[in-house]
Amino acid sequence: MSLYRVTGTLPFREHKPGTTFEATLDKRAEARALARGNIEILERSTPTIRTGSWRLPAGWHPTQSVQEE
Amino acid sequence: MAKRIALKDKIEVDNVDLSTFARSVSFSSEHAQVDVSGFNATGANEFLAGQTTQSVTVEFFGSYGSGEVHHTVYPLHRDRTIFTFKWRPDQTAGVSASNPELSGLVQALTYAPGATRGDAETFSVTFSAADETGLVFSDT
Numbered sequence: 001m002s003l004y005r006v007t008g009t010l011p012f013r014e015h016k017p018g019t020t021f022e023a024t025l026d027k028r029a030e031a032r033a034l035a036r037g038n039i040e041i042l043e044r045s046t047p048t049i050r051t052g053s054w055r056l057p058a059g060w061h062p063t064q065s066v067q068e069e
Numbered sequence: 070m071a072k073r074i075a076l077k078d079k080i081e082v083d084n085v086d087l088s089t090f091a092r093s094v095s096f097s098s099e100h101a102q103v104d105v106s107g108f109n110a111t112g113a114n115e116f117l118a119g120q121t122t123q124s125v126t127v128e129f130f131g132s133y134g135s136g137e138v139h140h141t142v143y144p145l146h147r148d149r150t151i152f153t154f155k156w157r158p159d160q161t162a163g164v165s166a167s168n169p170e171l172s173g174l175v176q177a178l179t180y181a182p183g184a185t186r187g188d189a190e191t192f193s194v195t196f197s198a199a200d201e202t203g204l205v206f207s208d209t
Contacts, residue, residue, distance in 0.1 A: 008136040011086035029084060029152065032144070036136050038085055 003043040012038045079160030080127055082141055082196075083152040086160075090138045092191065093128040094156050096171055096204065123198040125154065125171065131182055131190030139182065142194055146180035151199045166208040173204035 005020045006012045012033065015021045020042060025033070033039045080091040101119035109115075132138045145152055157170040164170045175196035184190040198204045 008085075009134075010089070010136055013081070013084050013086075025084075028150075032150070032152075033084060036085070036140060036144075038136055 001045050001047070002041055003045070004039045005042055006038065007040045008036070008038045010038070073158065075158070077159045077161055079155070079157050081153070081155040082127075083145060083150075083154075085136065085141050087127075087129065087138060087141065088160055090130050090132050091127050092130065094125065095127075096123075096125045096156070098123045098204065121203065123173075123204045124195050125156065125175070125204060126193050126195045127156075128191055128193045131184060131192060142177055143180060146177040146194075149176065151176055154196050154204070164207065164209060169206045169208045171204055171206050173202060174199045175204070 001022050001024050003020060003022050004012075004025075006015045006017045009017055011017065013021070013023070030039075034041070078088060078091070078094060079086065080088045080094060098121065100121050102116045103119035104114060105117050106114040129138045129142075134140065144150070151174050153172065154175040155170055155172045157164060157168055159168045162168050176199045177194055178197050179195050182190070182192040
Protein backbone atom coordinates (compact mmCIF):
# COMPACT_ATOMS: atom_id res chain seq x y z
CA MET A 1 0.00 0.00 0.00
CA SER A 2 1.42 3.36 -1.02
CA LEU A 3 0.20 6.92 -0.87
CA TYR A 4 -0.16 8.69 -4.22
CA ARG A 5 -1.21 12.12 -5.47
CA VAL A 6 -2.93 12.60 -8.82
CA THR A 7 -0.67 15.09 -10.58
CA GLY A 8 -2.00 15.21 -14.10
CA THR A 9 -5.01 17.07 -15.43
CA LEU A 10 -7.10 13.92 -15.71
CA PRO A 11 -8.66 11.75 -13.03
CA PHE A 12 -6.72 8.61 -12.20
CA ARG A 13 -8.91 5.65 -11.35
CA GLU A 14 -11.70 7.29 -9.38
CA HIS A 15 -9.50 10.09 -8.02
CA LYS A 16 -9.57 13.70 -9.20
CA PRO A 17 -6.44 15.72 -9.98
CA GLY A 18 -4.78 17.04 -6.84
CA THR A 19 -6.29 14.45 -4.53
CA THR A 20 -4.39 11.74 -2.71
CA PHE A 21 -5.22 8.08 -2.46
CA GLU A 22 -3.82 4.89 -1.00
CA ALA A 23 -3.54 1.85 -3.21
CA THR A 24 -1.47 -1.16 -4.11
CA LEU A 25 -0.84 -0.68 -7.82
CA ASP A 26 0.62 -3.23 -10.16
CA LYS A 27 4.31 -2.33 -10.42
CA ARG A 28 4.28 -1.97 -14.20
CA ALA A 29 1.06 0.05 -14.21
CA GLU A 30 2.53 2.27 -11.51
CA ALA A 31 5.72 2.81 -13.53
CA ARG A 32 3.70 3.79 -16.61
CA ALA A 33 1.53 6.20 -14.62
CA LEU A 34 4.62 7.79 -13.08
CA ALA A 35 6.29 8.12 -16.48
CA ARG A 36 3.17 9.75 -17.96
CA GLY A 37 2.94 12.15 -15.04
CA ASN A 38 -0.49 10.92 -13.93
CA ILE A 39 0.58 10.38 -10.32
CA GLU A 40 3.43 10.89 -7.89
CA ILE A 41 4.38 8.77 -4.90
CA LEU A 42 4.06 10.57 -1.59
CA GLU A 43 4.86 7.64 0.66
CA ARG A 44 5.96 4.12 -0.05
CA SER A 45 4.94 1.74 2.70
CA THR A 46 6.33 -1.75 2.99
CA PRO A 47 4.26 -4.22 5.02
CA THR A 48 6.29 -5.35 8.05
CA ILE A 49 5.67 -7.28 11.26
CA ARG A 50 7.28 -5.58 14.22
CA THR A 51 8.56 -7.64 17.15
CA GLY A 52 5.91 -7.81 19.84
CA SER A 53 3.12 -6.65 17.53
CA TRP A 54 1.73 -10.14 17.08
CA ARG A 55 1.00 -13.32 19.01
CA LEU A 56 -0.03 -16.84 18.11
CA PRO A 57 -3.45 -18.25 18.97
CA ALA A 58 -3.77 -19.78 22.43
CA GLY A 59 -2.15 -23.19 22.59
CA TRP A 60 0.09 -22.65 19.57
CA HIS A 61 3.84 -22.80 19.94
CA PRO A 62 6.29 -21.33 17.39
CA THR A 63 8.40 -24.51 17.30
CA GLN A 64 5.41 -26.83 16.65
CA SER A 65 4.91 -28.09 13.15
CA VAL A 66 1.49 -27.59 11.62
CA GLN A 67 1.65 -31.17 10.31
CA GLU A 68 2.29 -32.60 13.78
CA GLU A 69 -0.33 -35.16 14.80
CA MET B 70 -35.75 0.52 -17.31
CA ALA B 71 -35.53 4.02 -18.76
CA LYS B 72 -33.92 4.70 -22.11
CA ARG B 73 -30.77 6.75 -21.91
CA ILE B 74 -28.89 9.44 -23.76
CA ALA B 75 -25.18 8.69 -23.66
CA LEU B 76 -23.60 11.74 -22.05
CA LYS B 77 -21.82 10.78 -18.85
CA ASP B 78 -20.00 7.63 -19.84
CA LYS B 79 -16.72 6.85 -18.16
CA ILE B 80 -13.80 5.51 -20.19
CA GLU B 81 -10.70 4.48 -18.30
CA VAL B 82 -7.54 3.31 -20.07
CA ASP B 83 -4.62 1.99 -18.00
CA ASN B 84 -6.20 3.67 -14.94
CA VAL B 85 -6.38 7.08 -16.67
CA ASP B 86 -9.81 8.64 -17.10
CA LEU B 87 -9.99 9.58 -20.79
CA SER B 88 -13.77 10.15 -20.79
CA THR B 89 -13.52 13.78 -21.84
CA PHE B 90 -11.57 12.78 -24.97
CA ALA B 91 -13.93 9.99 -26.03
CA ARG B 92 -17.19 10.38 -27.92
CA SER B 93 -18.26 6.86 -28.69
CA VAL B 94 -17.71 3.37 -27.41
CA SER B 95 -18.72 0.03 -28.88
CA PHE B 96 -18.27 -3.39 -27.30
CA SER B 97 -18.25 -6.62 -29.26
CA SER B 98 -18.28 -10.17 -27.92
CA GLU B 99 -18.63 -12.95 -30.42
CA HIS B 100 -18.56 -16.74 -30.13
CA ALA B 101 -17.40 -18.51 -33.24
CA GLN B 102 -20.12 -20.58 -34.88
CA VAL B 103 -18.71 -24.06 -35.24
CA ASP B 104 -20.50 -26.34 -37.66
CA VAL B 105 -21.11 -29.74 -36.12
CA SER B 106 -23.73 -30.81 -38.62
CA GLY B 107 -24.16 -34.44 -39.42
CA PHE B 108 -26.30 -36.17 -41.96
CA ASN B 109 -29.95 -35.73 -41.09
CA ALA B 110 -33.38 -36.02 -42.67
CA THR B 111 -34.12 -32.27 -42.88
CA GLY B 112 -30.72 -31.08 -44.08
CA ALA B 113 -30.60 -28.49 -41.30
CA ASN B 114 -27.26 -27.39 -39.93
CA GLU B 115 -26.23 -27.80 -36.33
CA PHE B 116 -23.84 -25.40 -34.60
CA LEU B 117 -21.99 -25.07 -31.32
CA ALA B 118 -20.51 -21.92 -29.83
CA GLY B 119 -16.74 -21.97 -30.25
CA GLN B 120 -13.94 -19.55 -29.51
CA THR B 121 -14.86 -16.17 -28.07
CA THR B 122 -13.41 -12.96 -29.49
CA GLN B 123 -13.98 -9.73 -27.61
CA SER B 124 -13.01 -6.16 -28.24
CA VAL B 125 -14.14 -2.65 -27.48
CA THR B 126 -13.70 0.24 -29.88
CA VAL B 127 -13.46 3.81 -28.62
CA GLU B 128 -13.57 6.88 -30.81
CA PHE B 129 -11.24 9.48 -29.34
CA PHE B 130 -10.62 13.11 -30.13
CA GLY B 131 -6.99 13.58 -31.14
CA SER B 132 -5.20 15.12 -28.18
CA TYR B 133 -1.48 15.26 -27.77
CA GLY B 134 -1.00 16.96 -24.41
CA SER B 135 0.90 15.38 -21.57
CA GLY B 136 -1.07 12.47 -20.17
CA GLU B 137 -3.79 12.78 -22.81
CA VAL B 138 -4.91 10.31 -25.50
CA HIS B 139 -1.77 9.97 -27.63
CA HIS B 140 0.53 10.17 -24.63
CA THR B 141 -1.47 7.41 -22.94
CA VAL B 142 -2.48 5.05 -25.73
CA TYR B 143 0.41 5.13 -28.17
CA PRO B 144 3.08 3.78 -25.76
CA LEU B 145 0.67 0.99 -24.79
CA HIS B 146 0.28 0.06 -28.46
CA ARG B 147 3.99 0.48 -29.29
CA ASP B 148 5.14 -1.66 -26.37
CA ARG B 149 2.44 -4.32 -26.81
CA THR B 150 1.41 -3.71 -23.22
CA ILE B 151 -1.46 -5.49 -21.50
CA PHE B 152 -3.42 -3.00 -19.41
CA THR B 153 -6.78 -2.40 -17.78
CA PHE B 154 -9.80 -0.99 -19.58
CA LYS B 155 -13.09 0.13 -18.01
CA TRP B 156 -16.33 1.55 -19.33
CA ARG B 157 -19.54 2.33 -17.51
CA PRO B 158 -22.57 4.41 -18.56
CA ASP B 159 -22.55 6.97 -15.73
CA GLN B 160 -19.31 8.34 -14.34
CA THR B 161 -21.16 10.25 -11.61
CA ALA B 162 -22.53 7.06 -10.05
CA GLY B 163 -20.89 3.96 -8.69
CA VAL B 164 -21.04 0.56 -10.30
CA SER B 165 -24.45 -1.04 -9.84
CA ALA B 166 -26.97 -3.23 -11.62
CA SER B 167 -28.26 -0.13 -13.44
CA ASN B 168 -24.76 1.20 -14.06
CA PRO B 169 -22.76 -1.92 -14.97
CA GLU B 170 -19.07 -1.65 -15.69
CA LEU B 171 -17.28 -3.42 -18.50
CA SER B 172 -13.71 -4.18 -17.51
CA GLY B 173 -10.81 -6.43 -18.33
CA LEU B 174 -7.22 -6.68 -19.48
CA VAL B 175 -6.73 -5.57 -23.07
CA GLN B 176 -4.18 -4.72 -25.72
CA ALA B 177 -4.27 -1.88 -28.25
CA LEU B 178 -3.46 -3.93 -31.35
CA THR B 179 -4.27 -1.14 -33.76
CA TYR B 180 -3.53 2.56 -33.40
CA ALA B 181 -4.31 4.71 -36.41
CA PRO B 182 -4.70 8.43 -35.79
CA GLY B 183 -5.45 10.70 -38.70
CA ALA B 184 -6.81 14.14 -39.46
CA THR B 185 -8.90 16.01 -42.02
CA ARG B 186 -8.49 19.71 -42.71
CA GLY B 187 -11.10 21.74 -40.90
CA ASP B 188 -12.55 18.83 -38.96
CA ALA B 189 -12.16 17.88 -35.35
CA GLU B 190 -9.53 15.17 -35.28
CA THR B 191 -10.99 11.88 -34.20
CA PHE B 192 -9.83 8.33 -34.57
CA SER B 193 -10.84 4.91 -33.30
CA VAL B 194 -8.81 2.61 -31.14
CA THR B 195 -9.77 -1.03 -30.76
CA PHE B 196 -8.90 -2.66 -27.47
CA SER B 197 -8.82 -6.46 -27.72
CA ALA B 198 -9.31 -8.74 -24.73
CA ALA B 199 -5.91 -10.09 -23.73
CA ASP B 200 -6.44 -12.89 -21.21
CA GLU B 201 -8.70 -15.83 -20.50
CA THR B 202 -11.00 -13.77 -18.27
CA GLY B 203 -11.96 -11.52 -21.14
CA LEU B 204 -14.02 -8.37 -20.95
CA VAL B 205 -16.90 -8.81 -18.53
CA PHE B 206 -19.72 -6.66 -17.19
CA SER B 207 -20.00 -6.47 -13.43
CA ASP B 208 -22.61 -4.70 -11.32
CA THR B 209 -20.72 -4.53 -8.04
